Amino acid sequence: MxxxxxxxxxxxxxxxxxxxxxxxxxxxxxxxxxxxxxxxxxxxxxxxxxxxxxxxxxxxxxxxxxxxxxxxxxxxxxxxxxxxxxxxxxxxxxxxxxxxxxxxxxxxxxxxxxxxxxxxxxxxxxxxxxxxxxxxxxxxxxxxxxxxxxxASLKSDGRQLTLVVTDEERKHTEEILAEHGITGKDRLIGINPGAVFGSAKRWFPERYATLGVGLQEYSGAKIAIFGGPGEKALGQYISKLMESRCVDFCGKTSLREAAALIERCQLFITNDSGLMHVAAALDTPQIAIFGSTDHATTSPSAPRSQIIRLPVPCSPCLKPDCPIDHRCMKNITVKMVYDTAVKLLMKN
CATH class of the missing domain: 3.40.50.2000 (Glycogen Phosphorylase B;)
Known part of the structure; x- marks a missing residue:
């Protein structure tokens, strides 16, 4: 060569x-x-x-x-x-x-x-x-x-991710939030409960709902649910569990709109997913919940990103759906994520 x-x-x-x-x-x-x-x-x-x-x-x-x-x-x-x-x-x-x-x-x-x-x-x-x-x-x-x-003997130039949100997109984001009664003074916490690859990557929607209510009561922040068109039912389910104490954006935004909304968040809580890497590229403070996938190869690369995982013998299996009891996710409790979220909110 x-x-x-x-x-x-x-x-x-x-x-x-x-x-x-x-x-x-x-x-x-x-x-x-x-x-x-x-x-x-x-x-x-x-x-x-x-x-x-x-x-x-x-x-x-x-x-x-x-x-x-x-x-x-x-x-x-x-x-x-x-x-x-x-x-x-x-x-x-x-x-x-x-x-x-x-x-x-x-x-x-x-x-x-x-x-x-x-x-x-x-x-x-x-x-x-x-x-x-x-x-x-x-x-x-x-x-x-x-x-x-x-x-090929070419030089690298660091590991920093690039995702550019424009001022026009930021203005549009504030307009979207205003439609839901959220002002520039409000804190915003994003929750991303889905993952396109399969259910094995997903922490449980019931736990996301409990977490969202708890963080809202603690911080007074507004809660936004993120997801693509295939996750509309998931967003509706979590919104129902939270008694509609959130804004459900699942399937209602473009990818660019979702990115600008994530940049606006003071905290983003997510499974291993594409939007996790969006948050990392924007250096939005985030918690990434890992189970079936390999955090060593796909963890978010950003200083204000933190992962939560509990090692189990079968992880990482890299399977779309868990063939046994989903223990890698079951072992991660609401309290674990809540405590980490509170620390990040206090820090940021």
Whole structure:
């Protein structure tokens, strides 16, 4: 494998990952790409639900959509996308997504330099193939993605996450909150009870409800429930348990609106999820509850983030649903989370 000649690279395509949390975790690597190629035009290819994470990112010049449910759908979709990319004459593709498909698209797009991990039988499609050492599977995901660049003798640029909320979005956030009787003087605590990957990652909604009521009584803060369209029923259930002493935003905000609302929170309490990494990128004080997943590789990377987990022999199992008794979550009591929340509220 030859080293990349940074002076000859003028147009770069970065293939984004497909999950919100993973997308945020790649932002230190994206900044490093800009550091190594300061004069290059950097475009990012992302699925529509992930793309908003990169809006206003100062290290990206252009965002391209991979619309797999629309114009890039079906058997003709990938060739069509590859043809579109070929017209842009990229010099280098950096593949943060590990799938075979990502390498195939870059290959068919005629991009002469294609950099990524040697996974999913795609070594023949990559010109700069980075061997995935076993130890890399145990490091934090930030370092995992930086490892792609370091494997090609490119320099990293720290581990700080990037997620930019604009003043206009902050103003819109205050308008949303005002509709629910929440003013700029009110403290706001966010609760994120869902997790798209599966139920094994979720602390129990009844406990979230009890926690929310307790923190409201302690601090006088307003409680906001966060979640996506698939978590509407969960938000409604917790709101009912709290006797509607909260604002339920589940399925009612865009990803950008959710991010701006999370930035407004004085405390965010969440499962291991995409919004957990949103809070970390914004350095919102947060408590992340871990059970089935590996905190060593996916914990929130921010100074004001704190995780709660209790080791059990079967964790991390990385399974979407617990096949036994969900002990990794059952052992985490409301009091444990409440006491940690009070300390963070006092500190911040």
């Amino acid at each position: 030859t080293n990349l000649s940074t002076g000859k690279i003028k147009r770069i395509l970065i293939r984004a990952t497909n999950w919100v949390g993973d997308a945020i975790i790649t932002t230190p690597a994206i900044r490093a790409v800009r550091k190594n190629f300061p004069e290059a035009k950097i475009s990012l290819l992302a699925k529509p639900w992930v793309a908003p994470i990169f809006y206003n990112n100062p290290y990206i010049d252009n965002i391209l959509l991979y619309d797999a449910a629309g114009k890039h759908k079906g058997l003709s979709g990938i060739p069509r996308l590859s043809k579109e990319l070929r017209k842009k004459k990229f010099d280098l593709a950096i593949l943060f997504q590990n799938a075979f498909e990502a390498a195939l698209i870059a290959f068919w797009a005629g991009i002469p330099n294609r950099l990524g991990y040697k996974t999913d039988a795609r070594s023949l499609l990559l010109t700069h193939c980075i061997r995935l050492k076993p130890a890399m599977k145990r490091v934090h995901q930030i370092d995992y993605y930086l490892g792609i660049l370091e494997g």
